Amino acid sequence: MSDAETSEPVPEPAPVDPVAVEEQPRSLISAAIAMAAILMFAALGGEVVGNIIAGTATKRDPILAVALLLNIALILIGWRHHNEVTEQIAEHAEAAKRAKLLASRDPLTGFLNRRALASEAGDLINKAGARNKVVAMFVIDLDSFKYVNDLNGHHIGDFLLREVGKRIVETMPGSALCARLGGDEFAAAFQFDAANPSAVDAIADELIERVSQPFMIENQSIQTSASVGVARSDHDCNSVETLLRRADIAMYAAKRQGKNRAVWFDGSMERLLEERNRVEAGMRQGIPAGEFAPYYEPQVDLMTGRLHGFEVLARWEHPEQGVIMPDQFITVAEECGLIAELSECVMRRAFIEGRDWDPQISLSVNISPAQLKDPWLAQKIIKLLTETNFPANRLEIEITETALFDNLGIAQSIITSLKNQGIRVALDDFGTGYSSLAHLRALPFDRIKIDRSFVTSINKDSESAAIVDAITRLGTSLGMPITAEGIEDEKIADILKGLGNMAGQGWHFGKPMAIGKTRRMLADLDMLTARSSEEIAKEAMEELRKLRRTG
Structure with missing residues (x-):
């Protein structure tokens, strides 16, 4: 081995x-x-x-x-x-x-529990040091255990955990310590020669391969995989707690890199975690303080150039760091469970700011895949519309195609509820998912949005051009409007015009703007009332404070 x-x-x-x-x-x-x-x-x-x-x-x-x-x-x-x-x-x-x-001991698997592992791993590290050896610590997390548990029941989940435990024991060296840390998370520790970390890699690879093999449970085949974080005791690691923490950090890095793999800990992971924790702490303070604001990206009719709506995008107006882009906080919000609160805060403010705009101006709001798991999402959005007095027919909800892969049943219920209230629903990032045509057939979308990766390269890549042309023809045959994202220059806009009637958005028509610049743009087009952006912002903050007092 x-x-x-x-x-x-x-x-x-x-x-x-x-x-x-x-x-x-x-x-x-x-x-x-x-x-x-x-x-x-x-x-x-x-x-x-x-x-x-x-x-x-x-x-x-x-x-x-x-x-x-x-x-x-x-x-x-x-x-x-x-x-x-x-x-x-x-x-x-x-x-x-x-x-x-x-x-x-863990009563389900017979493995050590977390406390016993801490004690025995400490002894293992001391013995390893006396023999000029190093201890490798694995933290092992199953990638799809919750899905298996929810689909088949807890008794199948428990059986799976016991069988995974057996495969872990079969893979580890005979003297290894095996523990169940809780839920579907395991740990294993063993000695190895510091000059030969490839031996640890071989064990990790074998473990991942074994766990990914199907399990026969009650005459059905159950399949899962494992993400493994690996840490070693000789790199300025002075305690079992530190060793476990580092392996845990590496395990989450394996998850982010695509799961079903093993990743060694390195110092950069800890720095990234510290930054992530700092962002999370800032968000927990910033959301109720009203620091997250809607920015508006124009959407125009390519043939006429007429403005017909805006996509609402979140920006963090940090009091010290200035405007922070969403790629620095959206993933953290999804991981720590703040995405729903953040989205509702931004939507509420956008609905208040946009309700006195021209009735032909619509707002498009993108829903996170994490939010699509919430069966009450439609009711929450409808409640926001009622509280802000924003017309439902001026709202378009965008759902990314990849978000439908694990949540098709809930998505059908959410989309039906939204459409029953007059809210339009668009399929975003079309062409990047697993089964685009099947989703169009199964769900009653009102619009298709072509992913920007195809649009930005349309004049350089013949395959991208062919995909955009095919999507445009599909939308025409289905009687479904098309919006092209990522139009960065006039040349791309001219190519798209030649493909047919569609809407477009991108830097060619304007970057996302704060409320002040947006209102000035609408005022120039004579498409809003006389209220100032300062009045709108004051009203939005008052609505937010009122909501916190009553909530």
Whole structure:
């Protein structure tokens, strides 16, 4: 398998049972009483028997006979008590052994639990240091366990965890420590030669390959995969907690890199995590403080040049760092569960700012894949429209095609609810997903948005041009309007005009703008009322404060 350390660990000394220690004096006392009774029995019995044999009975003999009988009873009682105490000591010792085992083991898999791993891994690191070895720590997380659990039930999930545990044991060196950290997360630690990390890579690769093989559970094939983070104890790692934390950080890096792989920890990962935590902390303060604002990217009719709407994009107007772009905070918001709150905050402000614009101006809002898992999403959006008095027919919700892959059932329910209220729904990033035509057939979309990756390269890449042309023809045949994203110059706009009637957006028509610049643009086009952008912003903040007070 590998030349990683395979020698058996030195067994720990047997644990001392405090209850057994407490019972030992009682056992000694009962044994002493029984021994004294035996000695007395020998003395009394010798005298009585001797008198009887010699025929020299005395007046004391009846008394001695009664004492002898009492002595026999005392011997029996003392011996019985001694046996009972001995049995209790043995039972307490066995119970203490079972309690220690239960306290250190995961009941489902029999693996060490987190606390026991911390203790035993510390000993393993010390032994490795004495032998000029290094300890590798794996943190192993199943990639699709929640899906398996939700689809098949918890009993199948538990069975899968036990079977994964067996494959982990089969892959690890014989002396490895295996633990279940909780849920579908495992850990394993073993010694290896610091000069030969390829042995660790071989074990990690074999583990990933084994776990990815199908499991036969109740006559059905269940398949999963694992993301593995690997850390080593010799790189300025002074504790088991640090080693586990680094392996955990590496495991999440493996998740971000596409799952079903092993990744070694390096210092840059920790710095990225610190930055991510800083962004999360800033967002938790910034969202209720109103620091996240809608910016508006113009959408125009390519044939006439008429402005017909804006796509709403989030920007973080940080009080110290200025405007922060979404690629620096959206992923963090999705990971830490803030995306729904962020999206609702930005939508509320956009609806308030846009309700006095020309009725022909629509707002397009992109929904995160994480939000699409929420079965109450449609109701939340409708509630926002009601509270801000923004017309439903002026709102278009954009759903990315890749977001539909795991959530098609919920997406159908959400889209139907939105459309029942007069809200339009667009399929965003069309052409980049898994089954574009199937989604168009299964869901009642109102618009197709061509992904910018095809549009920006349309005049340089013949394949991109062919894809854009095909999507345009498809939209025409389905009677479905088309919007092309990423129009950066006039040449791209002219090519798109030649393909047919469609809308477009991109830097050629204007970059995303804050409310002040947006209102000036609309004022020049005579497409808004006389309210100032300062009044609109003040009203939006007042609405936000009111919502926080009542919520």
